[in-house]
Amino acid sequence: MTTTKLIAAASVALSLTLVPACKKEKGTEPPLTVTPTGTTAQTDAPPTEPRVKETVYPDPPAPGPRKPVNFPQAETFTLPNGLAVYVVRNAEVPTITTQLVMRCGSMDAEFVAPFTASMLGEGTASRSKAKIDEAIEFVGGRIAAGAGLHSTTVWSHVLAKDAKLAMVLMADEAMNPTFPATALQKLKDQTKGALGYNKSQPDLLASVLFDHVVYPEGHPYGRLFPTPEQIDAISVDDLREFHETFYKPNNAYLIISGDVDTAKAKSLAERAFGRWAKADTDKLPANPLNKFKSYAHPKALTVHLVDRPGSTQTHIRLGNLAIARGHEDWVGLQVANAILGDDATGRLFQDLREERGLTYGIYSSIEEGQAPGTFVVAT
Amino acid sequence: MSRMSSLRRWMGAAALVTTTALPLSARAEVAEEGEKKGELMGIEMKIRHFTLANGMRVFVLEDHSTPMFSMHLGYGVGSRDEVEGRTGFAHFFEHMMYKGSANVPDGGHFRYVLGAGGKMNAFTTADRTQYHCVLPSHYLDLALWLESDRLDSLAVTEENFENQRQAVLEEKAMRIDNVPYTGALQSFFSDVWAGTGYGHSTIGSAADLNAAKVEDVKAFFDKYYVPNNAVLAIVGDVDYEEVKAKVDSTFGDIPRGEAPPKHEPIDHTQDKPLERTVADPLAQQPLYLVGWKTVPENHPDRHAVEIMMNALLRGDSARITRILQDEKKLVIASVPIGSASGGHDAGSAMAAFIPMPGKTFDDINAVINGEIATVKKSGITAKELSKAVNQITVDTVTSLGTNDGRADLIVTGALLYDDPTIVLSDLDKYRKVTVADIKRVANKYLTDNRLVLQVTPKK
Structure with a gap:
């Protein structure tokens, strides 16, 4: 079946060369491209027809004529301080969802980025955490913040009539956080507590180890769970410095969607974010992924194990480094992955689950990133 | 729509x-x-x-x-x-x-x-x-x-x-x-x-x-x-x-079957506490659950019970959660889990807590008991009541935002309540709950005959 061929393909060593590029100010331009060199794996095309059945089934009813799809148009404008704003109108129900996205994440600072984001709601120059919680929860709304690898997002969801409140609170959290030391300690204790929970999740253990062995030493995509000592070492000053460096309107964009028109969005955005001071663009640090000039596949199939006593089941991750989101083959690989294992119609599921009953579920995926992501089969 | x-x-x-x-x-x-x-x-x-x-x-x-x-x-x-x-x-x-x-x-x-x-x-x-x-x-x-x-x-x-x-x-x-x-x-x-x-x-x-x-x-x-x-x-x-x-x-041509069997009402009596401690070899930290048997979903008190639990536990500004999480720093998480046990004809109100490392069930339990005694004595404030209603309103409006959400709510309503628009009439019932209702249901349902589960890591 296809899996065997893919393992063969994956074990052909490819050396992927990165072309470093400047990041941040490039906006949505992918700063990294990948050029495969050396032998390119040739995957034989497996038979495309569905499994042969003895019974002959009729064709399903034919679809009617296709109707046009009108995707909502995103309006865009930029505030004088450089904050780009995108407005997507969808007035189906009277709610508004807003996202403020900063171009910084755990790839810039492994622990400091997520802690900075999580601390935004712990108090600002003019509002305590209790005051923020009470204000947003009273209207039934929600505000949350978090950092991923590449970006940090502050998010809110409220009834349309409460959008002004939500946006003012979001702006206050992003612009004026105070990072109280007691709250940082609470967050550290919570994070250390959650470490135990995370380490008890078998699928997470498998995924974390997989990424760790696939990526070169020190790569932001391949980190293990943090240790309690690493968490303890984070200081308020670290958070302040990170915030001061990256949380700038010209290093961010705002997406407002829901029951809102551009005029209303403009007045909401200006009121909440208009006074946010912009950064000197040359002070924004370089993309940390630029340090990694080349990636290599292992020379042979290597098996890594996590021993988890008490397990009733095995979680398996099988795969290798693939390509960056900006690579010209990305779309093609996505289509190939859709055929192989993106969902229950994929060949992996049809064969291993439906035909042989070997597993409850088996899927494949390709992970997107500025640097090369992974191709992984998971069951 | x-x-x-x-x-x-x-x-x-x-x-x-x-x-x-x-x-x-x-x-x-x-x-x-x-x-x-x-x-x-x-x-x-x-x-x-x-x-x-x-x-x-x-x-x-x-x-x-x-x-x-x-x-x-x-x-x-x-x-x-x-x-x-x-x-x-x-x-x-x-x-x-x-x-x-x-x-x-x-x-x-x-x-x-x-x-x-x-x-x-x-x-x-x-x-x-x-x-x-x-x-x-x-x-x-x-x-x-x-x-x-x-x-x-x-x-x-x-x-x-x-x-x-x-x-x-x-x-x-x-x-x-x-x-x-x-x-x-x-x-x-x-x-x-x-x-x-x-x-x-x-x-x-x-x-x-x-x-x-x-x-x-x-x-x-x-x-x-x-x-x-x-x-x-x-x-x-x-x-x-x-x-x-x-x-x-x-x-249209698929033949009708026998009438589906009717369900008998379920007794919600709990005349003594049900308490249990279980060692879980897969858990790395404890999880505590505290709850009560309350009312089936078609009972008129369902709305007041849900609002009471939300006011106590839902969101960082909720009474019990605020104290446990931010003031006393006893838990990592504190959430209401209304529908986890039982079903349409068997209702319970429950809350789950994940303690901070080193904090015990007794620490957390003392806060819960204190706050429940206060609610039984004085109810909740009008502002807390509005907040709980507003939270449910946003949930409802949000779930009505997609075709899928609406279709699910229609089927749920028609199957379980014989009312495809129950999502809307329900919201009206939440809005009619009063502070006095909360005090009443707190005294009626939050009794000493609790359901308590402690899941502890197995050494």
Whole structure:
């Protein structure tokens, strides 16, 4: 079946060369491209027809004529301080969802980025955490913040009539956080507590180890769970410095969607974010992924194990480094992955689950990133 | 669904539900037809419905904003209907429904629906089993054909049966047995409702699944998978008259079955505390659960009980959560989990807590007891009441934002409450809860006869 061929393909060593590029100010331009060199794996095309059945089934009813799809148009404008704003109108129900996205994440600072984001709601120059919680929860709304690898997002969801409140609170959290030391300690204790929970999740253990062995030493995509000592070492000053460096309107964009028109969005955005001071663009640090000039596949199939006593089941991750989101083959690989294992119609599921009953579920995926992501089969 | 700006009333908006009888259709298969309208905060739900002669109820809500529709087909059967020795059957049956029927090959549902760019899935609860899909609107025929073919002629064969038995056992191993806390929680919830249909988990026991025979599966299908035990909702870019004609031609000839069995009311008496400590080898830190048996979902106190639990626990500004999390720093998480145990006719109010390392159950319990005593004595503030209502309002409005959400709510309402717009009338009931109601239900239900589970890591 296809899996065997893919393992063969994956074990052909490819050396992927990165072309470093400047990041941040490039906006949505992918700063990294990948050029495969050396032998390119040739995957034989497996038979495309569905499994042969003895019974002959009729064709399903034919679809009617296709109707046009009108995707909502995103309006865009930029505030004088450089904050780009995108407005997507969808007035189906009277709610508004807003996202403020900063171009910084755990790839810039492994622990400091997520802690900075999580601390935004712990108090600002003019509002305590209790005051923020009470204000947003009273209207039934929600505000949350978090950092991923590449970006940090502050998010809110409220009834349309409460959008002004939500946006003012979001702006206050992003612009004026105070990072109280007691709250940082609470967050550290919570994070250390959650470490135990995370380490008890078998699928997470498998995924974390997989990424760790696939990526070169020190790569932001391949980190293990943090240790309690690493968490303890984070200081308020670290958070302040990170915030001061990256949380700038010209290093961010705002997406407002829901029951809102551009005029209303403009007045909401200006009121909440208009006074946010912009950064000197040359002070924004370089993309940390630029340090990694080349990636290599292992020379042979290597098996890594996590021993988890008490397990009733095995979680398996099988795969290798693939390509960056900006690579010209990305779309093609996505289509190939859709055929192989993106969902229950994929060949992996049809064969291993439906035909042989070997597993409850088996899927494949390709992970997107500025640097090369992974191709992984998971069951 | 269309939104009428002129009717928008932000504050004090009430649900308005009206039923209008329409003339009966001339078609022989359609026994009854009508319209049910709900309106809330400018969101209008104008549901047209009909019932086939074989008893199948169908609800249609047109929304032409995108060329898609969502279809939910719910059957009034869940794990509560299973007999002793055959637990896990309702869910097992959900799997069997994808193994092919007279005209649809094994796995055809996946292939045809996903191949059309749609998505599909199914779920089983204690009370119902629901199959749903989202498709481009020019695939309406496909959706109706797939569902009617399997209701009419499911292929229950020895081979399919064995294959899916393995898949379900695998699902149980993965989702239940290998996940921290889940096994302990399920076994506790089962004991809370021991002796009722809710006294076992939906996934069932491996021994029962292994003992099952293909004849059992056939009998289950014949008893519960009948049009008079089904509710179909289609929401999106469809035309009511077209749906009616097509549902008629695809489902109309499927014979009516025996009337689905009625459920007896469930005794909620708890005359002594139920307390248990379980060591979980998979858990790395403790989890505490504190709860009470309350009322079934159709009880008039349900709304007040839910608001009370939300005011105490939902969100960082809620009474108990604020103290445990931010003031005393005793927990990592503190959340209300209303519907985790029991089901439609067996209600409980529960909360789960994950302690900070080094903090004990006694530390947390002292805070809970103190706050509950305060609520019993003084109730909650008007502001806390408004907040809880506002939270539920945003939940409701948000879930009405998609075709899929609306179709699910319509089926849930029609199957369990015989009211497809209950989501709107319910909101009206939440809005009518008073501070005095909260004090009353706190004294009535938050008794000393608590349900307490402590899951601790096994050293």
